[in-house]
Amino acid sequence: MAKVKKEGKSKIKELAKDIVWCExxxxxxxxxxxxxxxxxTDRHYGHRRYNNIIISQVSKNYKKTLKEEFQTWRSGPESSKFWEQQLKKKSISESSYQATKFATTQTLNVYKAMNTSSLNDESDTENDNTINQDSENDHDTTIIDKLDDSDLLVEVPSFLSDDKYPDANCSYWCLQGEGSEEWSSGKNFKQLRKESFSAALNLERISSVRILTLSHIFVISPTTEQSITSLTPIIHEDLLAQTDVFRRMExxxxxxxxxxxxxxxxxxGYKQKLLEMNEYALKSNHQIxxxxxxxLEDIMKYYRAPHKNDTEDNALDRLKMIFKHVFYSQKYVVNSNTKHLETSKHYIPDYKLSYPARSTKLVDLFIVEAKLNSKSYFPHQDDFIKLRLEMQKMINELIYINLSEPMVFGLLLTGLDCQLYAMYLKYDGIYVCREVQTFSLPRSSYEIMLCPSIFSTMLALQDKIDMIIQKIQTRKKGKSSLLNLVRKGYDAPVL
Incomplete structure (x- = not known):
């Protein structure tokens, strides 16, 4: 009996600080x-954590009263106002953290490059010239910026060492050589669109990438078959770099x-391990x-339950289950069933997330299209094309409400494979649609090791959308300076 009491005391010592403080x-x-x-700062986590504490840890004399007070506060207006203030604090804190992290990473990369690069004095001079040229344009990415992607490499490559890195010459020439001026002015994009338009007039069968250029949309993807990099030998560096647009959370x-x-x-031992994980979560106060x-708990329960084969609808259901753990805040307007875009009745995505920019006006920020197995030659039926045309309309709507640096996100679901895209404006009315992340949904509970990476991607997406919402909330009144760059997409088949 004494032994049992001793064990009980040791468990109390292990309780998290917030439980001890509440008692x-x-x-x-x-x-x-x-x-x-x-x-x-996380509403969902905070409510669940506090509820668990007052139910399982607080003395019986106070449990009922605290529970009733919590339910009243949770459903009242004070709760919504409080969580809005907490979100603002989180946004300010994370912005400061990201700025510090970026500066530290850049410094380390430059130091790393100085110790691993075998550049001679002449090469260093050329490198300095390149940096000076690119610094004139805030949107351009310098050679140092490219090193930000190299932390996965054992050695930082020298972009001037042709004998060691023969494939790097084209990239470097694009930054410093003749092609840089053409790309920065958008001439190459206009030439691509002109070629696509000429082919369309001649009723030639053109690729989905070329069809999109007719609407001033240019897709950038590591998969050259679905990118404008398959149509031209070089492309400006700042359009290829991904770290400035989206980065998965650690x-x-x-x-x-x-x-x-x-x-x-x-x-x-699965159920026992699940109980241990829940106990660990109760003692931990780490929100992420x-x-x-x-x-992990919910997805294991979902996959261990009997369900259909891997069909398109089933894959979409799995994706929506992930979104429930990400976009649960009341500020998001989620349409998990088919609903047309706010700006066009012709386009109905399979999932969309919006935000009320005004009391009577919603703006769409994120959409999902589940790609059909049957191939279609009509842009409004081909989900690869349809997704981009929808995103273009979403970008335009953000410009109409005077949002600076507008950006929207779209996800293309093919089977269980997901491709996440970001779209933003570049140069003179060029809509850049960049692939920022790819992942595959688990086929069964035996692929649960994929889930941490998937959820980290979704949390990063949530942060990006929250930043856009923050800009919407703090935007100035008046007309946007980007209105003259707006290009309207097609509401009907191009060909």
Whole structure:
């Protein structure tokens, strides 16, 4: 009996700090005071955490009262106002963190390059000239910026060392040689569109990428078959660099460990391991980790339950289940069923996320298209083309409400494979649609090790959308300076 009491005492010592604090301050405990004390900015996590504490950890004498007070506060106007303030704090804090992280990364990369590069004095002079040329344009990416992608390499490549890196010459020439001026002025894009238009007039069968150029949309993708890089030998560096547009969040090591444990115990001990994970989440006060663990729990339950074969509809259902763990805030207007774009009744995505820019006006920020297996030669039926035309209309709508640096996101779902795209304006009315991330949905619970990476991508997407919403909330009144760059897409088949 004494042994049992001793074990109980050791468990109390292991409790998280917020549980201990709640027990000490139970007489004056309120939801808002708790969230402010531990700087909780995630509404879903905060509500779940606080509810678990008052149900399982607080004394019985106060449990009923605290639960009733929490339910009243949660459904009242004070709750919504409080979480809006917390979101603003989070945005300011993360902006400061990202700026510091970026500066540190750039410094490390330059230092790394100086120690690994075998450039001679003449090459260094050329490098300096390139940086000076590109610094005149805030949107251009210098050679140093390209090194930001090289942290996955053992050695940082020298872009002037042709004997060691023969494929780098074309990229470097594009930055410093004759082609740089043409790309920065948009001449090459206009030439591509002119060629596509001429082919269309002659009723030639042209690729989906060329069809999109008719609407001033230029797709950038590592897959050359679905990119304008397949139509021209070079392309300006700042259109290829991905780090300035989108970067997946880092995956906490604890999440990977729990995913592995769940994977290894599927045949036996799965339920016990799930209970252990829930206990770990209760003791942890790391918001991102707990969101990951909640997602792992739900997705394991989903995949272990009997369901249909891998059809398009089934894959879309799986994707929507992920979105429920990401876009749950009341500020998002989610249409998980088919609903047309706010700006066009001709286009109906399979999923869309919007935000109320005004009391009576929504703007679309993110859409999903599930690609049809049957091939169609009509742009409004080909999901590869349709997705871009929809994103173009979404960009235009953000310009109409005077949003600076507009950006929207779209996801193309083919089977279980996902391609995430970002679209933004570049140069003189050029709509750049860049592939920023690819991943595959798990086919079964035995592929749960894919989930931490997928969820980190979705959390990064949520952060990007929250930043756009923040810009919408703080935008100035008046007309946008980008209105003269707006190009209207097609509401009907091009060919």
């Amino acid at each position: 000490k301050n139970v007489k004056t405990l309120t939801p808002q005071r708790y969230f402010e004390k531990f700087n909780i 995956i906490p090591i604890e999440v990977v460990q729990w995913a592995y444990k769940l994977h290894e115990t599927q045949t036996s 980790v707990n969101r990951h663990l909640e997602f």
